[in-house]
Amino acid sequence: MTPFTVRLRFHGDLPFFVRSKREVVERSLKERTSVKDTIEACGVPHTEVDLILANHQPVNLSHVITSKTEIEVFPVTGNAITSFQHNRLQLAHIRTFVADGHLGKLVRDLRLLGIDVLYDRTAEDRQLVETAAGQNRALLTRDRHLLMHSAVRHGYYLRSQNPLRQTVEVLRRFDLAPALAPFSRCLKCNAPLEPAEKQEIIGQLEPLTKIYYHQFRRCPDCGQVYWSGSHFAKLEARIAAIHDGLQEEA
Ligand SMILES: [Zn+2]
Secondary structure: OEEEEEEEEEEOOOHHHOOOOOOOOEEEEOEEEHHHHHHHOOOOOHHHHHEEEEEEEEEOOOOOOOOOOOEEEEOOOOOOOOHHHHOOOOOOOEEEEOOOOHHHHHHHHHOOOEEEEOOOOOOOOOHHHHHHHHOOOEEEEEOOOHOOOOOOOOEEEOOOOOHHHHHHHHHHOOOOOHHHHOOOEEOOOOOEEEEHHHHHHHHHOOHHHHHHHOEEEEEOOOOOOOOOOHHHHHHHHHHHHHHHHHOOOO
16 A cells, blocks of 8 residues: 555644644554544544544544545534534543542542542553443543543543642533532442431441531441531532632633
8 A cells, every 4th residue: 555644633632642742743654544543643542532524524433544634633622613513422421430540539529529430449451441331431540541442432531630620620521510419429439328317327426426416428338427527627628629620711
């Protein structure tokens, strides 16, 4: 096959992923190549791509390039383009997640807000990919190569290393504000909490808690008991900080 040139233009914040950080990349191909592989060879995971135009026509990720082509690649958020709504590659409204092992603080924030996030500090890459694919969860990670697995349908690469900023990023990317239910989920194991009668859990309480608190929730999976004690004010302050982050301009 005669080598041919593919010219890719990355829109929005996608040049962040490109090795040269440039908006336009030219590649010489010697064989038929899928558009997914061509884009990912530039460093951009397919989970960050919402729309691809090949010579001005929308295509999906498995589209095969066989000759000189101009490719336009658009991100999920901060997208100026409003046409081709039926050719979008990502779902905006995913409500369940799996996070990779380095994101404990982000996971705690999201669970505090009631978001369903599976997390195992010791999970290996293969398990993360299987959980994301098998349960249709979006994979949250700072490992872009993990997001390039074709089994991963949905995912998000966290731009920030700061847990609070990361939480705001996830809420924005997946439009989670309408789905928030603070204090409804176990911070340790992700299970939805249930109301508990004081009599049932009184054996687990410290003497002063027994006296001063009357409303309790319990995790049906791990047994952890929650009440609005001194730690509650810290958690409320955390939620307020996340809310402030959401109000700021992106
Ligand atoms: Zn629990």
